[in-house]
Structure formats: structure tokens, C-alpha cells
Amino acid sequence: MTWTKRGKIRQGVASMLEVNLAVQDGEKVMVVTDPPRFRQWRDLGMGRLQEALERCVLARMVADLAGELVPGADVAFLPYPAVDQHGAEPDATTAERMRTSDVIIAITNYSLTHTIAAQEACEAGARIASMPGFLAQMFEGPMAADYQRIADDSKRMAQLLSEAQVALIATPAGTDLTLSLAERSGDVDTGLVAVGRVENLPAGEAFIAPLEGKARGKIVVTPKGYPGLEEEMTIHFTAGEVSEIQGGGQVGDNLRLLLELPEPGRQAARRNVAELGIGTNPKARSVESVLEAEKIMGTVHIAIGDNAHIGGVIDADLHEDFVLWHPDLLLDGQPVIRNGEWLV
Numbered sequence: 432m433t434w435t436k437r438g439k440i441r442q443g444v445a446s447m448l449e450v451n452l453a454v455q456d457g458e459k460v461m462v463v464t465d466p467p468r469f470r471q472w473r474d475l476g477m478g479r480l481q482e483a484l485e486r487c488v489l490a491r492m493v494a495d496l497a498g499e500l501v502p503g504a505d506v507a508f509l510p511y512p513a514v515d516q517h518g519a520e521p522d523a524t525t526a527e528r529m530r531t532s533d534v535i536i537a538i539t540n541y542s543l544t545h546t547i548a549a550q551e552a553c554e555a556g557a558r559i560a561s562m563p564g565f566l567a568q569m570f571e572g573p574m575a576a577d578y579q580r581i582a583d584d585s586k587r588m589a590q591l592l593s594e595a596q597v598a599l600i601a602t603p604a605g606t607d608l609t610l611s612l613a614e615r616s617g618d619v620d621t622g623l624v625a626v627g628r629v630e631n632l633p634a635g636e637a638f639i640a641p642l643e644g645k646a647r648g649k650i651v652v653t654p655k656g657y658p659g660l661e662e663e664m665t666i667h668f669t670a671g672e673v674s675e676i677q678g679g680g681q682v683g684d685n686l687r688l689l690l691e692l693p694e695p696g697r698q699a700a701r702r703n704v705a706e707l708g709i710g711t712n713p714k715a716r717s718v719e720s721v722l723e724a725e726k727i728m729g730t731v732h733i734a735i736g737d738n739a740h741i742g743g744v745i746d747a748d749l750h751e752d753f754v755l756w757h758p759d760l761l762l763d764g765q766p767v768i769r770n771g772e773w774l775v
Contacts, residue, residue: 443570456503464490564720573633588637592617595762611645635712640743700747706734729771
């Protein structure tokens with residue numbers, strides 16, 4: 432990342448402010464980011480550390496451009512100490528600043544999407560673009576998509592999720608997972624961020640919180656389905672929770688430690704099957720970041736951990752997504768996606 436890229440992203444930032452966030456004169460806009468703490472400087476590998484720092488510089492660049500592009504808005508830049516995982520809460524000062532902002536642009540290394548801080552900011556009237564793992568090149572890729580088309584496709588798929596009782600997901604890699612969707616409603620991440628909403632950018636998905644305690648089967652995550660994964664990983668689910676993780680190399684070891692496997696009954700909230708998501712962005716291509724990969728049209732993703740902010744009842748300090756490629760998705764026995772191709 433260099434300052435010479437500033438001009439290259441200017442149009443993308445302008446489009447985000449106008450189309451996705453509809454920023455108006457007089458609004459309080461806060462750009463937040465999470466530079467590594469001292470311990471992370473020591474513990475992160477050089478590649479991850481450099482990427483984290485570049486993302487923080489990008490956030491500062493976006494804040495500066497926002498101040499130029501919408502001079503009538505009150506734009507602030509707020510770095511805060513990084514947390515250790517997606518879904519963990521930011522510090523109290525950052526949470527308070529979020530509650531007093533109209534627009535929050537979160538270009539972070541660890542996601543704020545599924546946090547109480549984001550929920551309370553939305554309840555106070557904020558609209559939030561959550562952009563964990565965002566890369567500068569996304570402004571010219573998935574951010575340049577037709578967001579009205581994305582909204583239409585996402586709403587259509589969310590309606591199918593709302594109407595279904597049971598979802599079955601299978602992949603050529605070996606995924607075979609059954610979820611109960613009874614009494615749950617599908618939702619959308621369209622990229623057209625409304626007041627009181629937190630949405631990812633780049634956007635493009637329909638999603639639902641499966642009924643807790645019912646998921647059974649397994650997902651087989653291939654290397655391009657989770658950051659840093661270099662070998663296939665199989666996650667088994669029993670009675671709605673992760674019961675076993677096989678393979679995955681260092682990523683698998685880290686997840687087993689995070690979920691305290693194989694200890695039965697430990698970290699039940701983190702082990703929860705939290706989300707079924709369906710990518711709807713036709714311009715999403717890259718697998719470098721889950722943020723973009725889970726939006727790729729023709730993929731589905733499964734998340735574990737927190738779902739309290741998407742219609743479920745589990746409040747956890749973790750939300751991790753796993754992207755599945757070339758999926759079959761059946762809703763109440765009817766094929767909706769076949770080998771990654773939409774049938775609806």
C-alpha cells in the first residue's frame with residue numbers, strides 16, 4: 432500500500448459514500464480501524480502483520496477522501512486496539528463513539544458485524560458498513576457491482592429461505608449438512624445500507640440463522656474456503672454444535688483450541704451453527720478475503736458462533752464463516768442451487 436494508490440480508489444470511495452451509504456451534509460461519519468496491539472506485533476506472521484497495517488493505512492486514506500468528497504459532513508478517523516477474533520467487542524471508548532455517529536465505516540482486521548457495539552449503534556440510528564478484511568482492489572471489483580440487481584437477487588433468495596423448513600447442503604468435496612430453518616426468516620446484505628442496519632461491503636448475500644440444536648452432518652472446507660487454510664478441513668456437527676474438527680493443519684489446530692475441542696459441553700456458544708449464507712454478487716471473484724469470497728455468486732457459507740444479531744438466540748464472542756464451493760442447496764427437497772448454478 433502506498434499513497435500513490437489514493438487517486439486509484441477515489442472513484443470507488445465516492446461511489447460507496449453516494450450509492451451504498453448515501454452520506455449527507457451535516458452527518459457524523461466515523462471511519463474506524465484496528466491496528467495491531469503490542470502482542471500481535473510479536474505473534475502475527477510477517478505477511479498477516481503487513482496486511483493488517485496496510486488495511487489501517489487504507490482506512491485512514493478512506494477517511495481523508497471522505498472529508499474531501501463530502502465536505503459538509505463531519506468526518507472522523509478512529510483507530511482502536513485490535514481484538515483477537517471476529518465478533519469480539521471493541522473497547523468502551525470506541526463503542527461509545529459508534530453510538531453517537533450517523534455513519535460508521537469499519538475497515539478492520541477483525542469483524543465488528545456481530546457485536547453488541549454495532550447493535551447498539553444501529554439502535555441509536557447509525558448505519559454501518561462493516562468491511563473486515565477489505566482490500567483496496569475491491570473498490571474496482573465487487574464494489575463496482577450493480578447493487579440494485581444484488582438487492583433484487585438477495586431478496587428473492589431470502590424469501591425462499593424464509594419459506595423453507597429444512598435446508599440440505601452438499602458439495603463435491605464431501606459436505607453433507609442438514610439445517611432446520613423452521614420459524615426463522617431470511618435476511619439480506621444488499622450493500623444499500625439503511626438507517627439502523629449493519630451490512631458488509633462489498634455486499635451481496637442472503638442469509639438465515641438456522642434453528643439452534645438441530646444442525647447435523649458435516650462441512651468439508653477446502654483451502655480457498657477459509658483464510659490461511661492449506662489443507663482440507665472437515666467440521667462435524669451434532670445437535671446444532673461443532674462436535675469434531677478433522678484436519679486443517681494449523682488452522683484446524685487453532686479452531687480446536689478456540690472451541691476447546693474435544694471437551695464436551697465447553698464453549699457451546701462458539702460451537703453453535705450460526706448462519707447459512709448465499710453469495711449474490713456477480714462481480715465478487717477473489718478468495719483472498721472471506722469478506723469477498725462469501726459474496727461470490729454460486730457459493731454458500733456456513734458460520735459458527737454468534738447469531739443473536741441475525742435472528743438467532745446465541746450471543747457469542749465469535750463468528751467465523753466457512754465458504755463452500757460448487758454447492759448443491761436444497762430447500763424442503765427442492766434444488767435451488769446445483770453445483771454452484773442458480774436454478775431460481
